[in-house]
Amino acid sequence: MKKPLIIALALSISAFSFAQKKELRAAEKAIKGNNFAEAKTALNQVEPLMASMDEKNKAKYYYLLGQALYANGAGSSEDIDKALASLNNVKSSAYESDVLQLKQNMTNDILTKGNAAYEKNDFSTASKHFEHAYRTSEKDTLFLYYAAATAVNVREYDRALKLYEELKQLGYTGIQKEYFATNVETGQEEVLDKESRDLYVRAKSHIKPGERLTESKKAEIVKNVALIYVNQGDNEKALEAMKDARAESPDDINLLLSEANVHFKMGNKEEFKKLLEEATQKDPENAELQYNLGVIAAESGDKEAAKRYYDKSIELDPNYINAYINTAALILQGEQALIEEMNNLGSSKKDDLRYDELRKERQDIYRSAIPYLDKAIAIDDKNINAAKTLMNIYSVLGETDKYKVLKQKVEAIEAGN
Structure with a gap:
């Protein structure tokens, strides 16, 4: 009684196997003809038979599904995610090189889309494409960095x-x-890939070849993480992110400055000043640090310290x-008390004399x-x-000729000339 059952079961498996191969061949043929919708239809018919499919056919199914979903670059972002998931299920070494090539094609195509969106300042779309590019080629962590940085541009902080x-x-x-x-022609240093550089040097169009390591982006990443938390x-x-780093x-010093900026955004001006002073000890030739200390001193009402910091900033960088x-603004703050006193004076002779004294002080300011x-205008x-x-x-000083020159300049600037 068992023999017919065994034969029937064998026939059933054979029928399943035939259906699997038939639909897989149909999908493969449709993909070669760029008919990806037809390919997906054929693969959808195979999916219910996956449980009885051998490893070889499973690998082929996942590979073909990845191709169909990617659709030579026409697939949506959601389709690309599904295509990647399908390709990651291909366990057979027979498809290893094909999967790698398809992923490389996907990476290149996605990067092209990402760069196009970036050029149009569509940073949200660009960020998603850059992330997809990383998912297709996880050794290229630079793409993940681009994805994060462009997400910050559009405040997609989470x-x-x-x-x-x-x-x-x-x-x-x-x-x-x-x-x-x-x-050689321009005299300018150019950054190139190694092959191009070596080729140009051999052709003698370029000289002084060299190599160096780029700066770490760790400080920038930590800074952005911290600022996102602040936001x-x-x-x-x-602060925890900053201190750990x-x-x-x-x-x-960049990490130190990033922590200082977080304190500034939090309104912790004393801590900000303390960290800036620490930074100036580490980098005493940094004009920007001196300038920022001047700003803090001015906001704290310490005009003398502010002036010293601004002077030091100018000494370090004459074009800052x-x-x-800010030095001019600091000096001009002194006129406010004079104006208030002048406005409160009476009309007596003594008041008139005091008014003249104050007017001269104001002009000196x-x-x-x-x-x-x-x-500043020369710069x-x-x-x-x-x-x-x-x-x-x-x-106010009554220097009419100089006033007229500046008036013309202001009008020209406002007119965009």
Whole structure:
């Protein structure tokens, strides 16, 4: 009684096997003809038979499904995710090179889409494409970094944080070997891939070949993670992220400055000042650090300290325009008390004499600010704020010719000339 059952079962398996192979061949043929919808239909018919499928046919099924979903780049982002998941299920070594090539094609195509979106400032779409590119080629962690950075551009902070945390777990630093050579014709150093650089050097179009390591992006990643936490109101996590990173790289001044910026955003100006002063000890030639200390001192009402910091910033970088503008603003703050006293004076002879004294003091203040504003305009002749302030000063001082020159400049700037 068992023999017919055994025969019937054998016939059933054979029928299943025939149906599997038939549909897989149909899907393969449809893919070769770029008829991906037909291929997916054939593969959908195979799916219920997966339980009885041998490993060879399973591998073929997953590979063909990946191709059909990818559709030579026409598949949606969701389809690409499914295609990747399907390709990751291909366990047969017979398809290893084919899967690698398909993933490489997917990576290149996705990057092209990502770059196109980036050029259009569509950072949200670009970020998703860059992440997809990484998923197709997980050895290229740079793509994951691009995905996180572009997500920050459009304030997709939750997503960016998730990507950054993944980068941290991977130990990503962004340090890469960079190849360069100097173009003989232009005299400019150019960064190239190794093959191109060596080719150009042999052709003698480039000289002075070399290689170097790029800077670590760890400080930037930690900074962005911390600022995301600040944006989310989680200041404790922000500071924790900074301190952990600084403990690992205590001499990294960028991490120190990032922590200082977090304190500044939190309103912890004393801690901000303390960290900036620590930074100036590590980097005493940094004009920006001196300038920022000047800003903090000015906001704290310590004008003398602010002036010292601004002067030091200018000494380190004679073209640091903000230091000149802020110094002028610091000087001009002194006129407010004079104006208030002048407005409260009466009409007696004594008051008239005092008024003249105050007016002269006010004019002296204006004259003290002029050199700084002049220098700011010399550095940036389109700086409308400096030009307007200087124009008004000349008007008050009664220097008509200089006033007219500045008035013309202001009008030209405002007209876009």
